[in-house]
Amino acid sequence: MAKRHSRDLELTIISAESLSLAGNCRVKKNPFVVIKIESNADQTTTTDTENNNSNPTWNQKFFINIPMNVRFFTLEVRCKKFSGDRIVGSARVPTSDFEGHYFPMNYLHFLSYRLRDRNGERNGIINISIKMMKNDQRVLLTHGVAVGVPLHVRY
């Protein structure tokens, strides 16, 4: 099942900061994050119900698999609306930020990215952590099903 030409990583969506919905209006509608990797099914965090504001925290861990030829993945912060989901902001995460040739395996990277809305305007920051997994640490990836296990990261 595990593909040979790919890498596995443990991705934790920690939190986002200073999100806003159109203008200065605060985000009130349960923001959540969608992880998009080319040629894989999307994975989604659950909505953040505790912190219903512009600084949501999720602390949810995912095991994701990225084909060798893919150089980045995308994170989208979305909100539930009557008319479906709305993208609040998105960020591209280049794999080179955590794959540099000198990083040891299992190094815990803390990374933050600027989120931009559809018009390319700045809209908050997303904080994540990433750990590359050694091959023998591979977990069985259940394709197509979200495997978000809520986990409290202490930092």
Add this chain to the structure above:
Amino acid sequence: MGGCFSDVKGGQAAVGGGGEVHNLRLQRGLSRNVATASSSGTVQNDAVDFFFRSKGLLPLYTRIELNLSASKLRDYDIMSKSDPMAVVYAQKKDGTLEELGRTEVIMNNLNPMWIQKIDVVFHFEIVQPMVFQVYDVDTKYHNLPTKMLELKDQDFLGEASCVLSEIVTLRSRSITLKLRNRNGQSVGNLGSITVHAEEIIASRTAIEMRLRCSNLDNKDRFSKSDPFLRISRIAETGGSVPICQTEVVNNNLDPVWKPLCLSTQQYGSKENPLVIECFDFNSSGNHILIGKLQTSIGVLEKLYQEKAGANFVIPSSRHRDHEKVLKGKLFVDGFYEKELYSFLDYISSGFELNFMVAVDFTASNGDPQKPDSLHYIDPSGRFNAYQQAIMEVGEVIQFYDSDKRFPAWGFGGKMYNGPVSHCFNLNGNVGSFEVEGVQGIMAAYQSALHTVSLHGPTLFGQIVNQAAEIAAQSLSQNSSKYFVLLIITDGVLSDLQETKDALVRASDLPLSILIVGVGNADFKTMEILDADNGQRLESSTGRIATRDNVQFVPIRDVHRGEISMVQGLLEELPGQFLTYVRSRDMKPLPINLPH
């Protein structure tokens, strides 16, 4: 009066609950070393302390924290009340004052109870005169960190002095002193300051909690309340000591606050009674009590386990000793006990700080042959600004570096018969950039001045990347090293964006960058790199620095300044180290006492 909104923000920030208190306390640890290294004062050296403790001897001193409050202060603001901040000094034998710490600024309050505690070392055998000064901080400075405030720009509200042992020997451990003018005379009533002393408990346990409320009463007429919580501990000697205050959540009757962290030092024991008060924030300083409740850490833990809420009460206005139970409730959404290791815990267990230096060889420094050059080597042996910075910082850091081999580079210089290089080895050796000891850096620097001609422009990108690569490589061999790159420069940066990109990448690595500015150039770009104003650095690709790992100090401030250059440069380093190791859940190494 309009446009004051941004100023209110400073007053709405949280105090004492985000762990920054611990950082401050830890920073002291290093500053103390700095003090001994630079002025060889009477201050206790932590290294000496370790030596004693490893031999089972306890030196004769106790660490004490001072809790300050004042009453009936003078009112200097016309439209509102004074915004007081207290500063604590130790008076040295020659009468000069050494600053020990500052409280936060409390807005519009003539009877402030400060939350930020001041750490002092109590020596049993030495008379330690202390001076307490109170200032009214102008509204336009409210968003600056208090340590960056220039005290001479603030209104002086009065000062008082006493000897530390006076406070410690009192049964209540509290002393109230009348404030007087600077020249010692008391003109009219300037109010008084109360100092309460408590011994610091050596415990590393801390509790992290997430608090929220529901159904709070509305105290604002046109919008909803702007609630914040203040947690106070009931002291053994009676009275309550405020220990932490959350940030203000605007216009919300069901507020959720950011996690707050209380150390054993702050809350005492799990049974120690605490008072939690919920206020409606008012920019006039007249915060309205929404409700309060008496509890303890033990009770809060229970609330968390049972997912239950505790009702707020409010003292009844008609009957004394009668309290009205309110609908508003307090909930505990998260409760974790954790160990907070200090900077010294890591260092003493074998973590190392590895020192690296980069020296500016751009032409703006002036011809090294001429006495007005920043690179002029004085035959009399007096240090130029570069030598001074290398010596002072190196002397402190080398102490934490076991092999004392330091990478040393130059940038912006032109090699003999070669191109301009933005990262060349200071020792002129192609194969190796390491030199032996601080003396080795000094020697390499002097010889490089003969072989390298000054050129330009000023680029940091390559230097920072080189340091980052070394830091990253060490990760694969040994994860107990933290790197400190010292860049000494005179000039305006030409590659701001490239430097930012390099610094953002470095924020994910065990690396801090200290920048010393020499000469009289405009250092505005350096202030941008040192993200002290809360703006995180952003790279051209949209990546953002995960932590602040840059510190900039212009050396010209040293001469007029109240703290030494090294102190200003190094004081954030323990905090930066701790954010790195704590976020990765790295623990001090298992103790192996050397034989």
